[in-house]
Amino acid sequence: MNMLTSSRAGAPLVEQAPGMAQASATGIRDLLRDTALFVATLSTGGAAEDFKALRDRCKSMVDEFGAALEHRGYPEDVCDDAAKAQCALLDETALQHLSENDKPNWSAQPLQVEKFKQHDAGEHVFERLEFRMRERSPQIDLLECYSAILGLGFRGRYAIHGAGDRESLIAELGTLIARLRPEGERPFIVDRPGRRFQDWFRRMSPWAIAGIGCVIALVTWLIWHVALDAQLAALIPGTVKP
Numbered sequence: 001m002n003m004l005t006s007s008r009a010g011a012p013l014v015e016q017a018p019g020m021a022q023a024s025a026t027g028i029r030d031l032l033r034d035t036a037l038f039v040a041t042l043s044t045g046g047a048a049e050d051f052k053a054l055r056d057r058c059k060s061m062v063d064e065f066g067a068a069l070e071h072r073g074y075p076e077d078v079c080d081d082a083a084k085a086q087c088a089l090l091d092e093t094a095l096q097h098l099s100e101n102d103k104p105n106w107s108a109q110p111l112q113v114e115k116f117k118q119h120d121a122g123e124h125v126f127e128r129l130e131f132r133m134r135e136r137s138p139q140i141d142l143l144e145c146y147s148a149i150l151g152l153g154f155r156g157r158y159a160i161h162g163a164g165d166r167e168s169l170i171a172e173l174g175t176l177i178a179r180l181r182p183e184g185e186r187p188f189i190v191d192r193p194g195r196r197f198q199d200w201f202r203r204m205s206p207w208a209i210a211g212i213g214c215v216i217a218l219v220t221w222l223i224w225h226v227a228l229d230a231q232l233a234a235l236i237p238g239t240v241k242p
Helices: 029-043 051-071 076-097 103-108 111-116 121-134 140-151 163-180 196-203 206-235
Strands: 002-004 188-190
Touching (some): 029 051, 029 140, 076 140, 121 163
Antiparallel strands (some): 002 188
């Protein structure tokens, strides 16, 4: 799709907020789609893989996310903050869903230690978020990334106490993002054949992508369930379904 910016005598219709850091045309949230699907699948009852398979999958997502951030040209500090937030979410999710035998192994060597040599992501992520929210020139794409991470359920230092404080922070973050990127700043969209679906998918939030994935999984399960019932009825004519 082509993205056009309206102008009048060379000036934008909506001026950038004072001190606001320039946002990219693509953002960061769409790069979290695999992470979102992974977290949502486990959170809605999906079975965790064995330790090695889960570890390899999480490491792959961290590596791919970091490479994608660099490819889009984000500064090193932005890449670092975003990658650590994703890593913290994956560590927390893994520890919630691994077997009781595997949890101690992951806890002893979480991804954050392997990737970033730190063991305080639950505190660090929120410290960095609060710092970023106070910046004179907030990095809007990074703030949206933090919003997605929190929306996927990351609790960190608020895991045991402080749920109300976490909700207040999420609300404050949402208000800040809405102020920095109001509806009027969104570009006009012109369709280009062959790209409509890809661009629509790229703009979706991680939660929406995860929700679609769960719906697809449920529909697939129902189809197989009906098919197996039909096969059973054919093999045993006298079978009566409950």
